[in-house]
Amino acid sequence: MSSAERPTVHLAAEHVVAGYGEAPVIKDVSLEVSGGQVYTIVGPNGAGKSTLLKALLGIVRVREGRVVLNGQEITNRPLEHLAHLGVGYVPQSDDVFDTLRVHENLEMGGYILDAKRRAERIEVVLEIFPALKSMLQRYAGTLSGGERKMVAVARVLMPDPTALFLDEPTAGLSPELTRRVLEEQVRVLADLGKAVLIVEQKAEAALKIADHAMVLVTGTVALEGSGQEMRENPEVTEIFLGGGRAPAAPAPS
Amino acid sequence: MNLLIAAVGFGIASGAVIALGSLGFTLQFGLSNVLNIAYGAFLTLAVFIGLLLVNANVNPWIAMIVAALVTGLLSVAYYQALIRGLLRRGASLGSLVIATFGVGIALEYIIVSIFGPEVQSYGLQGGGTVNIGDITLSGLQVAVVVLACAIMLGLHLLLTRTTLGRAMRATSVNRTLARSCGIHTERVTQITWFLSGVLAGIAAVALAMVTASFDFTLGSTFLITVIAAAVVGGIGQPYGAMLGGLIIGLTTEISAAFLSPAYRDVIAFALLVAMLLLRPSGILGIQSRRHNVAG
Amino acid sequence: MGLGRIGSGRVLGGVAALVMLAVAGCGSSTTPSTSSQSSAKINFAVVAPMTGSMAMLGHFISDPCFAAVGAFNKAGGVLGHKAGCVLIDDTGDPADAVPNVTKGLSTSSNLVGVIGIDSNVAATVVPIINSAKLPMVSSNGLSFFLNHYYPYFWRMTPPDIAEGAATAIWAHKKGYTKIAIVLQNDVGDTGNLPGILSAMKNEGVKPVANLQIPGDSSSYDSIVNSVRQTNPQIILLSADTQTMATFLSNYKQLNNGNVPEVITTTQVMSPDFFNAITKDLGAQYLASKVNFIGAYLNQQTPQYVAYLDAMNAAKVQNASTVAATGPIGSLYDGMNVEALAMVAAGSTKGSVYDSYIPKVTTARPGAVVVHTFAQGVKELKAGHQIQYVGVVGPVAFDKYHNSNGWYAAFGVSASQQTSQLGSIGPTELSAALK
Ligand SMILES: Nc1ncnc2c1ncn2[C@@H]1O[C@H](COP(=O)(O)OP(=O)(O)OP(=O)(O)O)[C@@H](O)[C@H]1O
Ligand SMILES: [Mg+2]
Numbered sequence: 001m002s003s004a005e006r007p008t009v010h011l012a013a014e015h016v017v018a019g020y021g022e023a024p025v026i027k028d029v030s031l032e033v034s035g036g037q038v039y040t041i042v043g044p045n046g047a048g049k050s051t052l053l054k055a056l057l058g059i060v061r062v063r064e065g066r067v068v069l070n071g072q073e074i075t076n077r078p079l080e081h082l083a084h085l086g087v088g089y090v091p092q093s094d095d096v097f098d099t100l101r102v103h104e105n106l107e108m109g110g111y112i113l114d115a116k117r118r119a120e121r122i123e124v125v126l127e128i129f130p131a132l133k134s135m136l137q138r139y140a141g142t143l144s145g146g147e148r149k150m151v152a153v154a155r156v157l158m159p160d161p162t163a164l165f166l167d168e169p170t171a172g173l174s175p176e177l178t179r180r181v182l183e184e185q186v187r188v189l190a191d192l193g194k195a196v197l198i199v200e201q202k203a204e205a206a207l208k209i210a211d212h213a214m215v216l217v218t219g220t221v222a223l224e225g226s227g228q229e230m231r232e233n234p235e236v237t238e239i240f241l242g243g244g245r246a247p248a249a250p251a252p253s
Numbered sequence: 254m255n256l257l258i259a260a261v262g263f264g265i266a267s268g269a270v271i272a273l274g275s276l277g278f279t280l281q282f283g284l285s286n287v288l289n290i291a292y293g294a295f296l297t298l299a300v301f302i303g304l305l306l307v308n309a310n311v312n313p314w315i316a317m318i319v320a321a322l323v324t325g326l327l328s329v330a331y332y333q334a335l336i337r338g339l340l341r342r343g344a345s346l347g348s349l350v351i352a353t354f355g356v357g358i359a360l361e362y363i364i365v366s367i368f369g370p371e372v373q374s375y376g377l378q379g380g381g382t383v384n385i386g387d388i389t390l391s392g393l394q395v396a397v398v399v400l401a402c403a404i405m406l407g408l409h410l411l412l413t414r415t416t417l418g419r420a421m422r423a424t425s426v427n428r429t430l431a432r433s434c435g436i437h438t439e440r441v442t443q444i445t446w447f448l449s450g451v452l453a454g455i456a457a458v459a460l461a462m463v464t465a466s467f468d469f470t471l472g473s474t475f476l477i478t479v480i481a482a483a484v485v486g487g488i489g490q491p492y493g494a495m496l497g498g499l500i501i502g503l504t505t506e507i508s509a510a511f512l513s514p515a516y517r518d519v520i521a522f523a524l525l526v527a528m529l530l531l532r533p534s535g536i537l538g539i540q541s542r543r544h545n546v547a548g
Numbered sequence: 549m550g551l552g553r554i555g556s557g558r559v560l561g562g563v564a565a566l567v568m569l570a571v572a573g574c575g576s577s578t579t580p581s582t583s584s585q586s587s588a589k590i591n592f593a594v595v596a597p598m599t600g601s602m603a604m605l606g607h608f609i610s611d612p613c614f615a616a617v618g619a620f621n622k623a624g625g626v627l628g629h630k631a632g633c634v635l636i637d638d639t640g641d642p643a644d645a646v647p648n649v650t651k652g653l654s655t656s657s658n659l660v661g662v663i664g665i666d667s668n669v670a671a672t673v674v675p676i677i678n679s680a681k682l683p684m685v686s687s688n689g690l691s692f693f694l695n696h697y698y699p700y701f702w703r704m705t706p707p708d709i710a711e712g713a714a715t716a717i718w719a720h721k722k723g724y725t726k727i728a729i730v731l732q733n734d735v736g737d738t739g740n741l742p743g744i745l746s747a748m749k750n751e752g753v754k755p756v757a758n759l760q761i762p763g764d765s766s767s768y769d770s771i772v773n774s775v776r777q778t779n780p781q782i783i784l785l786s787a788d789t790q791t792m793a794t795f796l797s798n799y800k801q802l803n804n805g806n807v808p809e810v811i812t813t814t815q816v817m818s819p820d821f822f823n824a825i826t827k828d829l830g831a832q833y834l835a836s837k838v839n840f841i842g843a844y845l846n847q848q849t850p851q852y853v854a855y856l857d858a859m860n861a862a863k864v865q866n867a868s869t870v871a872a873t874g875p876i877g878s879l880y881d882g883m884n885v886e887a888l889a890m891v892a893a894g895s896t897k898g899s900v901y902d903s904y905i906p907k908v909t910t911a912r913p914g915a916v917v918v919h920t921f922a923q924g925v926k927e928l929k930a931g932h933q934i935q936y937v938g939v940v941g942p943v944a945f946d947k948y949h950n951s952n953g954w955y956a957a958f959g960v961s962a963s964q965q966t967s968q969l970g971s972i973g974p975t976e977l978s979a980a981l982k
Contacts, residue, residue: 059429083435091430099426100419108423111416112435256774263769372790372824382804391801464766465797465828466790474764509770515733515760
């Protein structure tokens with residue numbers, strides 16, 4: 001599945017502890033993802049999935065542990081520096097610039113590029129999302145949920161990032177569209193050599209495209225393994241169907 | 254002579270100045286979510302910097318530019334020294350209002366101790382009048398309206414056509430997302446505070462030019478009108494500030510001509526209160542969002 | 549005279565004006581004599597806005613107190629007591645005035661008399677001072693006191709309506725018939741309106757425009773526009789300095805440089821006003837087209853010389869200009885009247901000497917006319933009745949303790965020297981106010 005030839009991107013989190021207030025939300029989480037791979041994070045609501053992404057990106061302060069990108073430590077690095085290191089991020093909410101037009105959203109996605117390259121990249125992402133061509137002049141805030149997600153993903157692809165952090169990119173999408181985004185976009189992106197770290201509620205669809213996955217429960221790794229293993233692990237199904245109970249981890253309070 | 258049309262002319266003339274002042278105020282709110290009450294003192298400061306230069310026989314338009322640039326720099330310094338730190342410490346909107354109010358008073362105090370409390374003037378009166386149909390304006394007012402239109406057009410182009418302008422709007426609406434795109438939002442914010450200081454400077458000097466007489470209370474008095482225009486248009490919205498300025502200018506002048514002139518300035522408050530009751534986000538405000546710099 | 553007019557309407561600026569006052573040099577009155585605990589010392593209270601946007605007014609009103617107590621002390625004090633001044637801040641805001649003045653009266657020691665007060669707070673504060681049984685002399689012109697009786701309240705100068713009548717009479721004397729009235733919409737300035745209208749009616753003239761305008765607006769374009777449509781020969785204009793300067797500049801701009809003559813009041817007669825008008829309309833306009841109406845102070849009298857000496861001795865800034873304004877002169881007279889009434893009564897107690905106030909001012913056979921405190925004391929000691937005639941001339945109180953008096957019209961030269969142009973007497977005024 002991976003494109004082995006080119007120098008590949010590598011992201012690692014080592015024993016990360018992070019959170020907002022006194023008690024940490026993320027308690028000693030490690031993960032590793034390389035170019036060509038999809039790493040899926042699933043878990044019940046409030047488990048800390050979004051917080052984990054934010055910690056890796058330096059949005060939420062990491063208190064212990066470290067984050068390493070391509071051998072370079074990026075723990076608590078200012079977020080604006082990461083774009084230059086090839087990191088792209090689609091947040092769970094507020095994932096577009098509402099008061100900017102769609103084409104302006106794309107241009108802001110390509111902020112770090114020069115004007116010529118930016119124009120080229122707009123052509124490229126519009127080929128990936130042809131539906132956007134007809135809504136370039138609309139304000140992103142007026143789009144439907146699915147259209148918004150398209151803009152959000154198109155925006156993040158603008159600078160051709162090598163490491164992608166996607167926080168529920170299919171939220172609000174129909175099952176069919178979810179399948180297509182995951183299989184035809186996310187999986188393909190990984191196949192193009194990018195490292196993809198994706199948080200998903202829709203565990204089954206998300207595990208299907210995963211090379212590796214974890215189940216996060218109350219900020220700790222409850223289960224972890226290859227995509228295949230996780231899909232076949234009955235406990236995973238139980239966590240989701242059984243109301244978020246993880247036998248291998250303390251029950252969420 | 255038609256009094257209504259004449260009043261519309263005056264309304265446009267005063268609305269142009271209000272719009273400029275309101276733009277600076279609204280940009281600060283849009284980018285930093287700060288109701289900067291000290292803005293009034295910055296207006297006064299610009300007027301007195303202009304006075305220093307005019308008294309030294311500097312051409313008033315050059316004085317305006319210099320005063321605007323100096324005010325812009327002071328505005329950035331003020332942001333760096335005070336506002337940024339308060340925001341980092343998570344200061345609430347309310348405590349920021351109080352802090353900026355305090356700075357405003359201190360600044361006004363300094364201005365008075367340097368320049369005195371007397372009524373001042375640039376002494377530019379006496380230029381001819383321009384008649385366009387029933388509209389009679391002084392040459393100075395026409396020049397100020399033209400200048401304000403040029404600045405608003407320039408700002409429009411900046412916000413919609415340039416990467417910097419879009420980055421300002423992006424930072425305003427979604428700072429985290431902007432940062433994830435590689436935008437140095439801190440620098441964008443500083444530039445915005447510079448721009449807002451420049452706008453304050455131009456508006457204040459233009460106001461002093463056409464008002465003729467002023468004293469150290471110019472800024473704090475004008476601030477009320479500026480805030481009213483910003484709120485009426487939708488706080489944080491540049492086009493709202495422009496529209497709000499025009500609305501306040503027109504309604505005050507028309508009401509002065511047709512209702513009792515004594516209530517001229519009450520109209521601005523009445524509009525402000527009405528807007529807060531009926532549509533708190535202002536005419537151009539986006540109801541679901543708290544604030545932003547729209548495009 | 550509407551003392552409540554200076555700077556009113558500047559709400560936000562008020563706080564800063566407070567700070568301003570602390571710094572901007574306030575001449576003698578920044579050093580109020582704190583009431584010493586020595587039992588021999590008596591204090592006069594100056595009730596006026598000491599902070600806020602009208603702080604300048606408090607500063608002016610304090611000057612005659614410091615000048616007068618200086619003269620008393622030089623003459624051996626009042627009944628042997630050394631005299632001082634205590635400043636009580638009425639803030640110019642009725643809401644703050646009541647607690648401030650109540651506190652001020654109760655915490656200041658040995659208070660024997662009061663001067664002062666601006667129009668904005670007079671109606672609420674005068675009753676408080678009255679119930680404290682402290683005689684108060686005032687230059688306030690509020691119409692309210694024309695028919696409300698307070699035994700301890702004495703008005704040294706004619707009320708605002710008389711001032712209004714005087715401005716209209718002066719316009720008539722100058723031969724003008726197309727008269728526009730433009731007044732700032734506060735109690736001090738609009739108080740002149742009934743008098744203006746009454747006098748004009750008496751002359752059979754209708755105003756071509758009659759408008760009230762807000763203070764300190766950034767533009768008066770629409771208002772100016774409707775006034776200039778009526779082609780007035782003269783404008784009776786009463787407002788604060790900045791409002792007048794802005795109004796007139798707007799007029800000049802919109803009317804191709806032609807601004808009609810203006811009659812205003814001595815309230816604004818200060819270098820600040822002269823400079824503002826000179827800068828916007830030219831020294832020529834100021835010198836040839838602006839007249840000021842105010843209480844008549846004859847500057848040629850010996851009492852005026854003594855008054856000016858006392859003002860200078862108290863180190864009042866711009867003493868000769870400040871002294872020339874009616875309200876200040878009348879307050880100085882009021883201080884003398886209170887002190888002489890104490891001497892005549894043999895007591896500094898308000899409830900005792902209050903009834904002696906008319907006894908030292910009313911003209912009557914056998915009363916020796918005196919012009920200063922020292923003279924008065926001398927005559928009283930010699931067992932004579934006295935009539936004090938001060939810088940504002942003789943005063944006669946009616947049953948509401950109002951007095952009438954003379955008005956004068958003043959002009960100012962391009963070099964900012966003021967001069968008296970003519971006068972308007974009580975007979976003319978009462979005819980106009982019928
Ligand atoms: N800004 C914040 N300040 C304080 N606590 C927060 C903040 N954001 C999230 N939390 C808390 O941290 C915990 C983890 O939240 P997080 O958003 O990471 O969960 P999640 O796994 O992404 O949930 P979901 O599936 O609902 O998106 C929750 O208890 C949440 O209430
Ligand atoms: Mg989440």
